[in-house]
Amino acid sequence: MSGSRIELAYGDQPPVGRMLLLGxxxxxxxxxxxxGQTQIVQGFFPDVQALEGWGYDIVTEPRGAFAQxxxxxxxxRALARARLAQxxxxxxxxxxxxxxxxxxxxxxxVLREIRGLLPVEEVHSRAHGKIFRVTxxxxxxxxxxxxxxxxxxxxxxxxxxxxxxxxxPDPASVALVAHLPEKMPTRVVDLGAGWGWLSAQILARPxxxxxxxxxxxxxxxxxxxxxxxxxxxxxxxxxxxxFALSEPVNGVVMNPPFHEGRKADPALGAGxxxxxxxxxxxxxxxWMVANRHLPYEAVLRDNFADVxxxxxxxxxxxxxxxxxxxxxxxxxxxxxx
Ligand SMILES: C[S@@+](CC[C@H](N)C(=O)[O-])C[C@H]1O[C@@H](n2cnc3c(N)ncnc32)[C@H](O)[C@@H]1O
Numbered sequence: 001m002s003g004s005r006i007e008l009a010y011g012d013q014p015p016v017g018r019m020l021l022l023g024x025x026x027x028x029x030x031x032x033x034x035x036g037q038t039q040i041v042q043g044f045f046p047d048v049q050a051l052e053g054w055g056y057d058i059v060t061e062p063r064g065a066f067a068q069x070x071x072x073x074x075x076x077r078a079l080a081r082a083r084l085a086q087x088x089x090x091x092x093x094x095x096x097x098x099x100x101x102x103x104x105x106x107x108x109x110v111l112r113e114i115r116g117l118l119p120v121e122e123v124h125s126r127a128h129g130k131i132f133r134v135t136x137x138x139x140x141x142x143x144x145x146x147x148x149x150x151x152x153x154x155x156x157x158x159x160x161x162x163x164x165x166x167x168x169p170d171p172a173s174v175a176l177v178a179h180l181p182e183k184m185p186t187r188v189v190d191l192g193a194g195w196g197w198l199s200a201q202i203l204a205r206p207x208x209x210x211x212x213x214x215x216x217x218x219x220x221x222x223x224x225x226x227x228x229x230x231x232x233x234x235x236x237x238x239x240x241x242x243f244a245l246s247e248p249v250n251g252v253v254m255n256p257p258f259h260e261g262r263k264a265d266p267a268l269g270a271g272x273x274x275x276x277x278x279x280x281x282x283x284x285x286x287w288m289v290a291n292r293h294l295p296y297e298a299v300l301r302d303n304f305a306d307v308x309x310x311x312x313x314x315x316x317x318x319x320x321x322x323x324x325x326x327x328x329x330x331x332x333x334x335x336x337x
Contacts, residue, residue, distance in 0.1 A: 014034065071083045076162040184202060273286070
């Protein structure tokens with residue numbers, strides 16, 4: 001928890017002037033930051049909802065001028081550098097830039113790298129992380145390559161720093177595609193669509209009339225919009241756990257996330273399975289890929305009548321399920337008899 005580090009940085013002296021917080025999520029200690037004076041750059045939908053509920057101005061791209069900034073270091077080094085460059089470009093000379101992060105997200109190596117470029121004025125360590133301050137100099141201090149740009153990672157597909165599997169198609173999704181039927185159902189949902197590679201493979205198969213790409217991360221969905229240029233695609237920036245459609249679909253395909261922040265959390269994948277069951281007609285079908293060690297079969301059987309493994313290797317398993325809604329009923333009946 002970075003809250004205690006924020007306390008060390010600001011004490012009982014809240015920041016003066018308009019504040020930019022890059023990457024702060026709903027778990028961040030916001031105590032010193034006045035909602036009326038603080039803009040938060042955050043693109044993860046569940047965080048955005050929580051932060052907006054507390055009255056903060058949440059954006060995916062910062063707007064306006066700022067007196068100081070704080071960057072939360074993410075695990076992706078490319079995204080960390082991009083955030084530092086972005087914050088620095090928006091601050092006037094002499095402004096304070098605080099940099100906060102966990103050891104497990106690489107704050108020590110970020111601190112080493114910045115020490116090679118700028119004087120670091122204050123460093124505090126607490127709660128498995130560090131927070132430190134630099135002052136913005138007159139001239140650009142960071143290498144120009146730190147500025148985020150889209151990179152082509154496969155023909156016709158580009159990504160930006162920090163998105164899932166930013167270097168190219170995820171091997172688990174490649175394995176899943178190899179097990180999709182030659183002809184797909186007409187109305188399909190890709191839950192957790194990322195930058196769109198899996199969605200594009202779904203659309204390349206015959207049968208699909210409409211494909212809903214559901215993704216919580218705004219940067220990923222923006223990539224998907226560039227990568228999947230197809231009139232059958234519908235893009236939804238939202239939380240898959242609460243996603244609903246007015247009409248049921250007859251196919252769901254997904255490579256669900258299994259991490260919430262740093263913690264492996266199979267409950268997130270279980271929530272995706274429940275959403276899939278809610279979205280599908282009784283005759284519809286789910287195809288999903290999961291890491292071999294993740295125990296999704298029980299939740300699949302709770303939500304679907306028929307569940308089977310149709311492929312995989314020592315790393316992944318490809319699962320399919322049909323009979324949405326009927327699994328739970330069948331189980332209840334089984335328990336009674
Ligand atoms: C394992 S990745 C798969 C991405 C993409 N389908 C692919 O095959 O490369 C899971 C995706 O789910 C997204 N995600 C995580 N939590 C989410 C949520 N609550 N709602 C919607 N998407 C979420 C992540 O941002 C990530 O893009």
